[in-house]
Amino acid sequence: xxxxxxxxxxxxxxxxxxxxxxxxxxxxxxxxxVDSDHLLTRLLEGEPPPEWTKRPNAKDGLRLKARSLxxxxxxxDEIRAELGVSKSSISAWVRDLPKPAPRWKKVPQMERxxxxxxxxxxxxxxxxxxxxxxxxxxxxxxxxxxxxLIGAALYWAEGSKDKAxxxxxxxxxxxxxxxxxxxxxxxxxxxxVERHRMRCSLHIHDSAxxxxxxxxxxELTGVPAGDFLKPSVRHDNPGTNRLNRGPSYRGCLRIYVTxxxxxxxxxxxxxxGISGWAAGPTDDRLSGMV
Numbered sequence: 001x002x003x004x005x006x007x008x009x010x011x012x013x014x015x016x017x018x019x020x021x022x023x024x025x026x027x028x029x030x031x032x033x034v035d036s037d038h039l040l041t042r043l044l045e046g047e048p049p050p051e052w053t054k055r056p057n058a059k060d061g062l063r064l065k066a067r068s069l070x071x072x073x074x075x076x077d078e079i080r081a082e083l084g085v086s087k088s089s090i091s092a093w094v095r096d097l098p099k100p101a102p103r104w105k106k107v108p109q110m111e112r113x114x115x116x117x118x119x120x121x122x123x124x125x126x127x128x129x130x131x132x133x134x135x136x137x138x139x140x141x142x143x144x145x146x147x148x149l150i151g152a153a154l155y156w157a158e159g160s161k162d163k164a165x166x167x168x169x170x171x172x173x174x175x176x177x178x179x180x181x182x183x184x185x186x187x188x189x190x191x192x193v194e195r196h197r198m199r200c201s202l203h204i205h206d207s208a209x210x211x212x213x214x215x216x217x218x219e220l221t222g223v224p225a226g227d228f229l230k231p232s233v234r235h236d237n238p239g240t241n242r243l244n245r246g247p248s249y250r251g252c253l254r255i256y257v258t259x260x261x262x263x264x265x266x267x268x269x270x271x272x273g274i275s276g277w278a279a280g281p282t283d284d285r286l287s288g289m290v
Contacts (some may be wrong), residue, residue: 015043022050033233056252062130063093073100151187152270154180162264169264171257174203178220181253185221188257195222197258201229204251207236221255 010170011032018028027038027203034040062083069079079094158180160172173184174245188198200223204213209233231251257263 011193012043014049015040019044019047019050024050032245035274059089062089065098066090066093070094071099075100116238147180147187147190148270149274151184151190151272152267154183154187155267162268169261171260171264171267172254174252174254176252178216178249178250181217181220181255184255191262191263193260196227197260199224199229199256200227200259201254201256202231202251203234203238203254205234206250208249208251216250217253221253 011034015028015034018031023031028034028044029040032043034043039107062085066079066083066085066089070090071083074082079085079090080087138163143174155171155173158173158175160168160170162169165259175181175184175243185198200217200220200221202210202213202217204210212235213232214225214228217223218228
């Protein structure tokens with residue numbers, strides 16, 4: 001049977017009337033003696049099924065309850081505790097509703113907690129400053145031998161080292177901490193390294209003020225700004241905003257000491273002495289160091 005069959009339209013009219021009266025597909029099929037499901041579908045095309053034939057959703061009640069609780073200002077965690085459903089389900093049910101205003105601001109207990117936390121942070125910061133200040137005062141002065149050991153350890157931690165596969169027996173030190181550079185320069189002075197032997201160069205991002213940074217490091221080291229070597233400038237990607245490049249950022253300073261192969265060998269020996277002392281007099285590992 002097709003739409004052009006003379007009996008189709010009257011049959012469809014009957015099917016629509018029965019559908020709107022609330023009959024199910026099976027009831028309509030029996031009333032009209034329609035054996036074909038395909039034909040029945042065409043007869044009922046565009047007519048929604050009655051509500052009573054729809055399969056109930058077990059979570060419909062929970063969804064309505066969740067929306068009601070959200071409208072009352074409850075959080076996801078509070079709704080989950082109340083209904084025993086997952087947060088993902090709650091989110092799917094209530095995400096279109098406005099987010100409730102924070103209620104903790106109105107709760108005196110939370111205000112007291114916030115004040116207590118601020119007081120704790122203040123006390124913690126004051127204690128940190130006190131401990132740091134007291135520890136700094138313990139270092140009243142440093143003699144030449146102490147500076148020799150400090151510099152040797154500092155260089156071996158931060159400076160360039162010679163390798164068997166890449167011989168680089170020279171002093172090359174790079175760091176971004178001005179105080180670290182100051183200690184290193186004082187150590188070089190102890191070793192009778194004059195300023196004209198210090199070849200300084202900057203490693204810096206192009207977002208920084210190169211001229212200001214050069215003047216800063218020049219004043220700190222005593223090496224004339226005009227004697228600085230060509231800087232290594234790294235170009236930032238557009239939109240880069242790193243926290244370690246604030247107003248105090250002046251890049252890294254690299255200090256290369258000319259004609260320092262012999263001095264480097266001495267530094268290596270000083271470090272072997274320090275590390276050998278740490279290993280203990282009975283440890284034979286020192287003899288295997290290179």
